[in-house]
Amino acid sequence: VGKSSLVHLLCQNQVLGNPSWTVGCSVDVRIHDYKEGTPEEKTYYIELWDVGGSVGSASSVKSTRAVFYNSVNGIILVHDLTNKKSSQNLYRWSLEALNRDVAPTGVLVTNGDYDREQFADNQIPLLVIGTKLDQIPETKRNEVLTRTAFLAEDFNAEEINLDCTNPRYLAAGSSNAVKLSRFFDKVIEKRYLSRDGNQIPGFPDRKRFGGGTLKSLHYD
Amino acid sequence: ASFFLNNTFRLAFFLQVLFFGFGWLFFMRKLFKDYEVRQYVVQVVFSVTFAFSCTMFELIIFEILGVLNSSSRYFHWKLNLCVILLVLVFMVPFYIGYFIVSNIRLLHRQRLLFACVVWLTFMYFFWKLGDPFPILSPKHGILSIEQLISRVGVIGVTLMALLSGFGAVNCPYTYMSYFLRNVTDADILALERRLLQTIDMIISKKKRMAMAHRTMFQRGEVHNKPTSFWGMIKSVTTSAPGSENLSLIQQEVDALEELSRQLFLETADLHATKERIEYSKTFQGKYFNFLGYFFSIYCVWKIFMATINIVFDRVGKTDPVTRGIEITVNYLGIQFDVKFWSQHISFILVGIIIVTSIRGLLITLTKFFYAISSSKSSNVIVLLLAQIMGMYFVSSVLLIRMSMPLEYRTIITEVLGELQFNFYHRWFDVIFLVSALSSILFLYLAHKQAPEKHMAL
Numbered sequence: 194v195g196k197s198s199l200v201h202l203l204c205q206n207q208v209l210g211n212p213s214w215t216v217g218c219s220v221d222v223r224i225h226d227y228k229e230g231t232p233e234e235k236t237y238y239i240e241l242w243d244v245g246g247s248v249g250s251a252s253s254v255k256s257t258r259a260v261f262y263n264s265v266n267g268i269i270l271v272h273d274l275t276n277k278k279s280s281q282n283l284y285r286w287s288l289e290a291l292n293r294d295v296a297p298t299g300v301l302v303t304n305g306d307y308d309r310e311q312f313a314d315n316q317i318p319l320l321v322i323g324t325k326l327d328q329i330p331e332t333k334r335n336e337v338l339t340r341t342a343f344l345a346e347d348f349n350a351e352e353i354n355l356d357c358t359n360p361r362y363l364a365a366g367s368s369n370a371v372k373l374s375r376f377f378d379k380v381i382e383k384r385y386l387s388r389d390g391n392q393i394p395g396f397p398d399r400k401r402f403g404g405g406t407l408k409s410l411h412y413d
Numbered sequence: 414a415s416f417f418l419n420n421t422f423r424l425a426f427f428l429q430v431l432f433f434g435f436g437w438l439f440f441m442r443k444l445f446k447d448y449e450v451r452q453y454v455v456q457v458v459f460s461v462t463f464a465f466s467c468t469m470f471e472l473i474i475f476e477i478l479g480v481l482n483s484s485s486r487y488f489h490w491k492l493n494l495c496v497i498l499l500v501l502v503f504m505v506p507f508y509i510g511y512f513i514v515s516n517i518r519l520l521h522r523q524r525l526l527f528a529c530v531v532w533l534t535f536m537y538f539f540w541k542l543g544d545p546f547p548i549l550s551p552k553h554g555i556l557s558i559e560q561l562i563s564r565v566g567v568i569g570v571t572l573m574a575l576l577s578g579f580g581a582v583n584c585p586y587t588y589m590s591y592f593l594r595n596v597t598d599a600d601i602l603a604l605e606r607r608l609l610q611t612i613d614m615i616i617s618k619k620k621r622m623a624m625a626h627r628t629m630f631q632r633g634e635v636h637n638k639p640t641s642f643w644g645m646i647k648s649v650t651t652s653a654p655g656s657e658n659l660s661l662i663q664q665e666v667d668a669l670e671e672l673s674r675q676l677f678l679e680t681a682d683l684h685a686t687k688e689r690i691e692y693s694k695t696f697q698g699k700y701f702n703f704l705g706y707f708f709s710i711y712c713v714w715k716i717f718m719a720t721i722n723i724v725f726d727r728v729g730k731t732d733p734v735t736r737g738i739e740i741t742v743n744y745l746g747i748q749f750d751v752k753f754w755s756q757h758i759s760f761i762l763v764g765i766i767i768v769t770s771i772r773g774l775l776i777t778l779t780k781f782f783y784a785i786s787s788s789k790s791s792n793v794i795v796l797l798l799a800q801i802m803g804m805y806f807v808s809s810v811l812l813i814r815m816s817m818p819l820e821y822r823t824i825i826t827e828v829l830g831e832l833q834f835n836f837y838h839r840w841f842d843v844i845f846l847v848s849a850l851s852s853i854l855f856l857y858l859a860h861k862q863a864p865e866k867h868m869a870l
Binding site for chain 1 (some may be wrong): 616
């Protein structure tokens with residue numbers, strides 16, 4: 194669904210030239226200014242872990258993926274705007290990531306059947322991003338955007354829709370950029386401030402990307 | 414006569430609609446469960462191919478059971494055969510060409526034209542396929558059914574032999590727990606720890622790079638093209654060591670990322686093996702283990718028979734059912750009504766063969782589809798699979814002829830015309846042997862390589 198292009202765009206501010214299939218997990222780092230523009234501004238590293246694979250993968254792949262879900266501070270769910278089924282799979286992805294203590298094969302729920310309570314209790318900030326906005330013709334845009342707005346509401350999360358091949362969607366000052374930095378701020382707050390009440394300088398926090406469907410793993 | 418015709422049509426139509434519905438459901442639920450169906454043509458074509466292929470099998474069953482009368486059966490055979498050949502040789506390849514061409518942006522404008530070009534190329538190669546094989550007697554015309562069937566048969570038989578050769582070897586290998594490597598939880602944890610360590614190293618290097626990029630950007634060096642003379646000199650002297658460092662780090666990061674990918678795959682492999690070990694301890698697992706031994710004997714026997722057939726240029730004359738009955742009657746002295754039993758036993762045998770081959774093919778196709786498709790190519794791949802499926806089913810009708818007693822064989826011989834059936838069986842044996850032996854070699858190498866990788870940690 195374009196997670197790798199998205200991560201590349203967020204971290205390098207450049208468009209990914211040759212996207213290829215992600216095996217396992219690829220990581221990238223973004224430097225974020227917490228509370229930019231205020232006197233309390235502090236610079237943090239944010240690690241973006243891009244976890245590949247599809248929800249329907251073999252359970253061995255799911256167990257292997259589970260190792261990446263430890264100590265997650267925030268989750269970005271990515272889906273493809275041109276493919277409705279990828280947004281339906283997001284429920285399963287979020288369950289997989291949030292229920293990391295339970296064996297992944299045991300808990301997965303079929304789409305539409307999720308439990309709203311779980312998301313209400315959830316402390317981890319979520320963000321929903323829809324990709325490939327450019328591939329949707331103007332006429333259909335409205336209906337697609339209303340659908341994704343419902344989706345974001347279900348997750349109790351913000352949403353952003355963009356096209357990973359065009360950096361202007363995340364240009365400084367645009368509403369998308371504001372939402373993004375608000376999200377990162379929330380993540381940082383949850384990580385440091387809710388526990389001790391003190392700020393810890395310069396330490397990294399982690400965020401996971403999940404979501405999207407399409408390919409299953411190749412075993413070389 | 415018209416009353417009979419009405420009945421047969423209604424029955425045949427009803428069954429065909431049933432098969433079509435089944436193909437439709439299979440497409441929606443299994444193949445395309447992660448994608449959106451945007452072009453319904455694809456789904457229709459797939460279901461149509463599936464429906465007509467299944468009808469052929471249904472006609473075989475009718476033949477054995479004696480449902481409907483023989484002239485209407487013959488009529489249905491001919492009709493079905495014409496339709497399926499039409500679909501396999503004209504419709505599906507044309508749509509494949511059309512969808513491939515639609516994906517390429519350059520040719521998007523004149524899609525139809527280029528699709529026709531692709532189809533003509535396909536027809537050329539398809540025709541040429543018939544030349545090296547001694548499949549036809551020269552008295553047939555150019556555009557007869559026999560010409561088309563013979564070529565479709567060659568392709569289909571090759572596919573069948575490849576799949577069954579690989580399947581015959583792979584089946585005992587996966588079922589039997591003898592081949593399972595011993596994997597402990599500690600192994601998995603150690604590997605996972607190593608994976609996380611590698612990723613942490615990647616992260617720390619990327620942090621350095623990100624920080625370096627940022628300071629360079631803030632100093633206005635990296636992204637701005639140096640406009641003045643002094644700017645150029647400055648960029649040469651000051652950023653050179655910085656960017657050299659960066660490219661070194663980038664290389665290290667690339668190597669580490671490659672390592673992390675390999676570690677991930679190995680970990681997934683270990684998890685899969687561990688699950689199989691646990692499964693093998695259950696009752697179902699033990700049952701499959703036993704089946705595995707049984708299948709490995711069967712596989713060895715088949716390879717042996719294939720070799721004998723080729724070496725001694727032997728062609729079986731009788732089918733297993735009649736031979737089995739002969740053996741029981743002559744050697745064991747058990748007397749029973751040959752006609753009655755031969756009909757029922759061949760029905761069961763042929764039924765089992767048909768069902769297992771359909772099921773096996775559908776499962777294989779699904780796995781294949783999941784492995785190689787993406788949202789762009791899903792249409793093309795599904796159509797390719799429909800083509801393969803059609804050809805597979807047509808040639809299994811060809812080969813199933815051998816498993817049926819003489820009285821039921823006649824209709825297939827009549828309908829398909831005078832093909833050199835013996836050639837097809839020989840060809841099947843050859844390809845089966847080649848495929849089975851190379852899969853043994855392949856699996857042996859893969860098995861050998863894996864524990865060594867594991868030990869080297």
